[in-house]
Amino acid sequence: MxxxxxxxxxxxxxxxxxxxxxxxGALHTRLVPGxxxxxxxEDGARIVTFGNGTVARELIIALDDERRRLVWSVVGxxxxxxxxxxxxxxxxxxxxxxxxADLLPDQVAGDxxxxxxxxxxxxxxxxxxx
Numbered sequence: 788m789x790x791x792x793x794x795x796x797x798x799x800x801x802x803x804x805x806x807x808x809x810x811x812g813a814l815h816t817r818l819v820p821g822x823x824x825x826x827x828x829e830d831g832a833r834i835v836t837f838g839n840g841t842v843a844r845e846l847i848i849a850l851d852d853e854r855r856r857l858v859w860s861v862v863g864x865x866x867x868x869x870x871x872x873x874x875x876x877x878x879x880x881x882x883x884x885x886x887x888a889d890l891l892p893d894q895v896a897g898d899x900x901x902x903x904x905x906x907x908x909x910x911x912x913x914x915x916x917x
Contacts, residue, residue, distance in 0.1 A: 788868065788889055788890065788893070789889070789890050789891070789895075789899075790888070790889045791888045791889075791896060791899060791900050791903060792885070792886075793886045793887075793904060794884060794885040794907075795883075795884050795907045795908075795910075795911050796879075796881055796883055796884075797881055797884055797910070797915060798915050799881060799882055799914040799915055799917060800882070801855065801875050801876065801877045801878075801881075803914065804884060805852075805855040807914065807917075808855075808857055808873055808875060809850060809852065809855075811826075811828070811847055811850070811857070812827070812828040814826045814833075814835060818910055818913060820909070820913060821909060822837065822838050822905060822906050822909040822910075823837055823838065824836050824837070824838050829844075831847060832844055832845060832846045832847060833845050833847065833859075843861045843864060844861065845859040845862075846859060847859055848860055854874065855874060857872065857873050857874075858871070859871055859872075865892075865895050866890055866891065866892075866895070867891045867892060868889070868891040869888065869889070869891075870888070870889050870890075871888040871889070872886070873886045873887075882914070884907070884911075886906075886907060
């Protein structure tokens with residue numbers, strides 16, 4: 788199983804970054820506009836449309852305000868297994884944002900890593916502008 792771990796420092800208050808991350812239906816407006824172009828909520832899930840045209844159904848597994856951690860799982864598509872988490876930490880006057888994805892098949896890991904890197908770059912730019 789591939790495990791991808793990406794993180795970045797964001798020059799923004801962790802409270803603000805967490806508020807945007809925990810708003811699970813607003814990826815396309817608050818967190819990663821352009822990288823995600825639409826988010827629709829369903830019971831226990833969200834339908835995410837990415838800027839490259841990919842559409843994914845993501846089950847929301849956990850939303851932990853105390854730990855500022857969101858966990859989701861993409862169902863269907865190219866994955867036989869997918870579980871991801873994003874967590875916000877206070878760090879030296881800003882925020883450390885950690886995104887981890889565990890997935891199968893291993894062959895898609897390279898593509899997913901690139902998407903995660905792109906998403907983090909957009910997230911950092913968006914949150915530092917806010």
